[in-house]
Amino acid sequence: MDPGIMADEAAVMEESCGPPQTPLVAVTFQKNVHRKLKYLEAEPKALGVTQIGLSAFQIICASVFLTEGVSQTHSDIPMIISSLLVVIAGSVAVAAQNLHLPTLKACLAMQIVACCASIVNIICSLIKMDNILTFCWIYDHNFTEYTAEICHKIENAQSHFHAECVVIHTALLAISVTLAAYCCKVVNCCTPAPKVPVITVQAPPVQQ
Template sequence: MEEEAAVVEEGISGSQSPLVAIHFQKDVNRKLKYLEAEPKALGITQIGLSVFQITCVGVFLSKNLSNISIDIPLFISCLLVIIAGSLAVAAQNLHLPTLRACLGMQIVACGASIVGMICSLAKMDGSPNMCWHYDHNENTTSFRIDCHYIESILSHFCAECIVIHVVLVAISVTLAAYCCKVVNCCSPAPRVPVIIVQAPPVQQ
């Protein structure tokens, strides 16, 4: 600061106007940092993965191959992630209220994805063996094979759901971090130095 003051003092002319002035102002381009996260691609990924999960869970539920008490929280969490993904795409216009809404929904989507992960784990570990009544009956060999095949599909689907929810958590955290940089809810707005050089007055 002493060097800056010295520069200003040296630039003072007869009219007492500094030749060099330094001041700090808000970074007007800070909103562009949000676009560095590729919000359109990540938002569409959130929407696509959530729609895929809703479709698969709906198919299993329609065939009575799933537990509705576990699937309802899974449906709700997927819907919240879809809303968050839509806001992430909409926030590309860099409108500050939209960015704030996107930040809030990404935090909600992160929690919803964790809930969905827990539901998928519960579905994988807590589902009863639905083929037990075929295992002890020799007359139902073909049904037993088909039933175990379906059980295997459900197990793989639950594992896939867990991986998808981990990806959704990572996407939500990434988008929330970039929104936080723009909204400046965690730190004060960054300021950049601006140097103004004034031409000395021409002496006649």
């Protein structure tokens, strides 16, 4: 056999046995490992502490009104229970800063509960405002002019206070919706986990 042909065949065999050719640039899609950090963008510590503080304020005020007999039990008891749920939701929101997935899921569930609780509190506050408007007029025939004046001042103060409560519970509702939205993005209960493109650049082999 011709030595030249044998040399060509050996060169082809050596080339086929060499390392496989790989592209210099490869694009793959992988899960975003940093997606949990998005929860921290909501400032959960600040919002959670706000939930706890405002709800505790509402619980104290409702308890004082009940103790002094200037409020109605049928509207204050639901407000106290709902506010306690919001306090728990705020505590879980602060605890979820560790980005532990079960804690984030618990935070999402509690924030949904807090949304419902805030709506209940808004309704109760509106009911209390409506009841206050007739409180003094019922007893006017037994009041002196001085006591009637005091009663109307108390009535006006309570009316303003419950209007403020409506604003506070509306703010708590907005906070709960915000935290629930960020938890939903992290937990991915509504949509599949997003994938991000990863571009890999490989250096060409060095020629010997």
